[in-house]
Amino acid sequence: MVTKNSVRTATRRWSPLFLGPVVAAFIIGFVWPFLQGIYLSFCNFKTTSNAEFIGLGNYAEAFADASFQHSFWYTAATAVVSLVLINVLAFLIAYMLTQSIKGSNIFRTVFFMPNLIGGIVLGYIWSMIFDGILAAYNTSILLNTTYGFWGLIILMCWQQIGYMMIIYIAGLQAVPEDMLEAAKIDGAGKWQTLIKVVIPNVMPAITICMFLSLTNGFKLFDPNLALTGGLPFIIQPDGSTINTTEMMALNIYNTFYTAGAASRGVAQAKAVLFFILVAGLGLSQLAYTRKREVQQ
Amino acid sequence: MATKEQTLAAERRNKTILSVVLTIVCIIYCLPVVAVLINSFKANTYVKTETFALPTEQSFVGFDNFVKGMTFGNYPFANSVAYSVVITVLSVALILIFCSMAAWYIARVDSFFCKVVYFLCVFSMVVPFQMVMFTLSKTADTLKLNTPWTIPIVYLGFGAGLAIFMFVGFVKSIPIEIEEAAAIDGCGPVRTFFSVVLPMLKPTLISVGILEIMWVWNDYLLPVLVLDINDFRTIPIHIQYLKGSYGTVDLGATMALILLSIIPVIVFYLVCQKHIIKGVAAGAVKG
Numbered sequence: 001m002v003t004k005n006s007v008r009t010a011t012r013r014w015s016p017l018f019l020g021p022v023v024a025a026f027i028i029g030f031v032w033p034f035l036q037g038i039y040l041s042f043c044n045f046k047t048t049s050n051a052e053f054i055g056l057g058n059y060a061e062a063f064a065d066a067s068f069q070h071s072f073w074y075t076a077a078t079a080v081v082s083l084v085l086i087n088v089l090a091f092l093i094a095y096m097l098t099q100s101i102k103g104s105n106i107f108r109t110v111f112f113m114p115n116l117i118g119g120i121v122l123g124y125i126w127s128m129i130f131d132g133i134l135a136a137y138n139t140s141i142l143l144n145t146t147y148g149f150w151g152l153i154i155l156m157c158w159q160q161i162g163y164m165m166i167i168y169i170a171g172l173q174a175v176p177e178d179m180l181e182a183a184k185i186d187g188a189g190k191w192q193t194l195i196k197v198v199i200p201n202v203m204p205a206i207t208i209c210m211f212l213s214l215t216n217g218f219k220l221f222d223p224n225l226a227l228t229g230g231l232p233f234i235i236q237p238d239g240s241t242i243n244t245t246e247m248m249a250l251n252i253y254n255t256f257y258t259a260g261a262a263s264r265g266v267a268q269a270k271a272v273l274f275f276i277l278v279a280g281l282g283l284s285q286l287a288y289t290r291k292r293e294v295q296q
Numbered sequence: 297m298a299t300k301e302q303t304l305a306a307e308r309r310n311k312t313i314l315s316v317v318l319t320i321v322c323i324i325y326c327l328p329v330v331a332v333l334i335n336s337f338k339a340n341t342y343v344k345t346e347t348f349a350l351p352t353e354q355s356f357v358g359f360d361n362f363v364k365g366m367t368f369g370n371y372p373f374a375n376s377v378a379y380s381v382v383i384t385v386l387s388v389a390l391i392l393i394f395c396s397m398a399a400w401y402i403a404r405v406d407s408f409f410c411k412v413v414y415f416l417c418v419f420s421m422v423v424p425f426q427m428v429m430f431t432l433s434k435t436a437d438t439l440k441l442n443t444p445w446t447i448p449i450v451y452l453g454f455g456a457g458l459a460i461f462m463f464v465g466f467v468k469s470i471p472i473e474i475e476e477a478a479a480i481d482g483c484g485p486v487r488t489f490f491s492v493v494l495p496m497l498k499p500t501l502i503s504v505g506i507l508e509i510m511w512v513w514n515d516y517l518l519p520v521l522v523l524d525i526n527d528f529r530t531i532p533i534h535i536q537y538l539k540g541s542y543g544t545v546d547l548g549a550t551m552a553l554i555l556l557s558i559i560p561v562i563v564f565y566l567v568c569q570k571h572i573i574k575g576v577a578a579g580a581v582k583g
Contacts, residue, residue: 011405011485018401018489021394022456023413028439029453030420033431040431048434096318101311103318109569110322113329116561116572118514120532121554125328128335128547132347158328163576170577219424222516226536252426253517268430275427282422 041268046261058269067242068270071251078149078247079217082156086213087206090161094168095194108169112162119159123226126155130227142231148245155223160216164209171205172198215282221249230254248274329558336361336551343547361552368549369538373556376534379444383519383530384512386444387451391459391508392501394452399463400493404472414464420457425517428454433521442522450522451512459504462579466500467493503575506568513561531557 011018036048041058043051062068093111097104114122130141130151141147175198183193199206224230230243230250246254252274255267334350335343342355349355366373402410432450436442441450470493478488494501516532525533535553539545565572 008405010479011401012407014485015401015405017486018397019410019413021390022398022452022460025390025394025449025453026413026416026420026456027453028435028441029432029450030423030428030456031416033428033435034420034423036431036435037428048431093318093321096314099311099314101315101318103315107318107322108573109566110325112573112576113562113565114325115576116510116514116565117558118516118532120516120536121514121557124535124550124554125332128343128347128551129328129331131344132331135344135347158325166573166576215422221426222514222532225516249424249426253429256430264430271424271426271430275423278424279422 037268038272040265041272043268044265046264054265058265059273061266062269062273065266065270066236066240067246068248068251068255070242070244071246071248074149074245075218075220075247078152078156078220079214082153082160082217083210083213085153085157086160086164087209089157090164090209091168091206093161094165094172095198097165098169098172108165111165114158115160115163117159119220119222120226122155122159123223126151126158126223127227142228145232145244148228148231152220152224152227152245155227156217156220159223160213164213167205167209167212168202171202175201211282215278218278218281219249220247221253224250225253248277332551332555332558335548336555338548338551340546340548343551357548361546361548362556364546365549365553365556368546368553369534371529371534371537373534373553376529376531377557379528380513380530382444383447383451384509386448387455387512388505388508390448390452391455392505395456395459395504396463396494396497396501397489398456399460400467400489402460403464403467404475414460417457417460420454421461425454429517429521432518436522442524444523444528447519447522450518451508454518455508455511458507458579462504463497463500466497470496499574500578502571503578506572506575507579510572 040048040051042053042055044054044057045051093107097107117125127141130147134140134144134147139147141151179197179201180193183197188196224245224247228245230246232245233241233243235241243251243254248270252267252270255263255270259267331347335347337351337357337359338346338355338361339357342351346352346355351357398413402414432454436447436450441447474496475488475492478492483492514532515530516536519528519530520533520536523529523533525537529537535550535557538550538553
């Protein structure tokens with residue numbers, strides 16, 4: 001007789017075929033580099049084979065690094081400003097598109113399109129546009145921190161609004177029709193319906209979008225590299241330099257690959273801190289918004 | 297009190313206003329792509345000074361930028377396109393086949409080892425690439441995974457998280473009775489998976505496939521760290537190194553290459569639009 005358990009046992013015999021390739025690749029591509037990365041953050045090393053354990057020294061140096069501190073605050077500002085702008089605008093557009101207007105499919109297609117263009121290409125497209133505008137004022141996006149900041153925000157909005165819009169549209173379409181009708185019969189106006197009925201109902205979509213745009217903001221690398229590459233820089237009194245538009249991911253990259261092999265331990269320590277920050281932020285925000293969903 | 301006709305008229309007027317607003321936003325949205333298009337036909341010096349003007353008789357250079365761009369930086373653009381295609385196709389094929397197999401096994405056998413693998417996969421989704429980039433590129437070097445034909449293994453490893461997560465979620469929603477019926481009819485696990493489960497997974501295969509295509513095709517950091525960029529470049533690497541190799545960039549040629557690299561993406565998007573949007577909506581629920 002065939003039972004659930006005998007099926008399971010028969011399947012188990014095939015585990016090398018089913019699990020083998022993924023587990024092997026996963027160990028090579030993730031597990032081993034991750035564990036080695038944690039170990040190396042406590043070491044002094046130039047290549048992975050000649051590591052010398054030094055304890056927490058790398059972390060102390062990472063915390064004391066002014067350029068790393070600057071990149072943290074700069075990244076936080078970029079992530080928060082872009083989170084607010086992207087979500088407000090994406091929600092607005094999604095709300096307008098679900099009002100059964102003509103051509104909403106064309107609009108949706110256009111708004112989503114930039115999302116498929118890669119970060120490096122996006123960076124060069126926008127650097128050409130911003131420099132085209134700024135050339136009239138004899139400056140460049142590479143020369144001014146404020147322009148660099150808002151340039152990146154505009155780029156992120158252009159790239160991500162369409163993506164978030166898709167999620168909001170799905171959420172808005174799932175709002176029960178009879179609930180909207182009941183609100184109308186009870187005499188609720190457009191605003192009241194939006195705030196009291198629609199928004200609580202799309203809370204799951206809002207959770208997802210806020211989570212995505214926050215982590216996207218913190219992890220941003222390609223557009224940052226291509227748009228400004230961290231420029232302009234300022235020279236500190238002690239001779240070290242700070243790239244004023246450099247985000248955390250780019251700071252870590254530069255510490256690894258342009259600051260010389262001696263600083264690789266510090267770079268790996270920064271990477272571990274970055275990982276803790278990104279993972280912690282994502283998880284805590286998720287837990288917080290989930291809790292509010294239940295209360296409503 | 298407003299009559300029914302008045303409210304209807306007001307509603308119609310509101311919709312017209314909405315359409316107009318959206319059309320304007322839409323046009324603004326397209327402008328960057330239009331800017332790339334017009335500048336790809338301009339001589340280098342005019343790109344910076346007349347960025348938003350249509351090419352004039354003076355600045356128009358025809359297809360010179362495209363011809364120049366093809367061999368710019370001493371690396372043929374056609375090679376970059378070919379390597380991008382090879383890497384994307386192989387990686388996505390590997391991810392789809394092996395991750396769907398593993399996910400089915402994880403969902404159905406559900407042993408302690410399966411739970412550990414699943415947990416690690418979900419965990420890997422919150423780890424930023426910078427955390428593993430240095431050690432991963434060294435490991436890939438040691439194992440000779442640094443060519444376009446072997447780098448898909450690295451993509452399989454690093455991309456397994458999202459794929460396994462999505463496949464497991466879908467497999468759990470398929471009633472197990474179908475597979476039990478197949479077993480009673482004498483199907484072994486391998487045949488059950490390939491002729492019963494895999495066809496049912498089709499919608500998820502498309503969603504995952506699209507998400508992975510978008511990721512691998514546009515990825516810059518992983519290939520630039522793993523591949524030997526003197527021999528092998530993908531399109532994003534090629535575009536980044538236009539600047540790296542000279543210092544001063546030929547903006548006209550750069551725009552021509554950017555145009556060439558986004559045309560296939562836009563065509564792909566317009567053709568598979570429905571699936572892409574569905575795939576993105578499905579992938580987003582991963583949070």
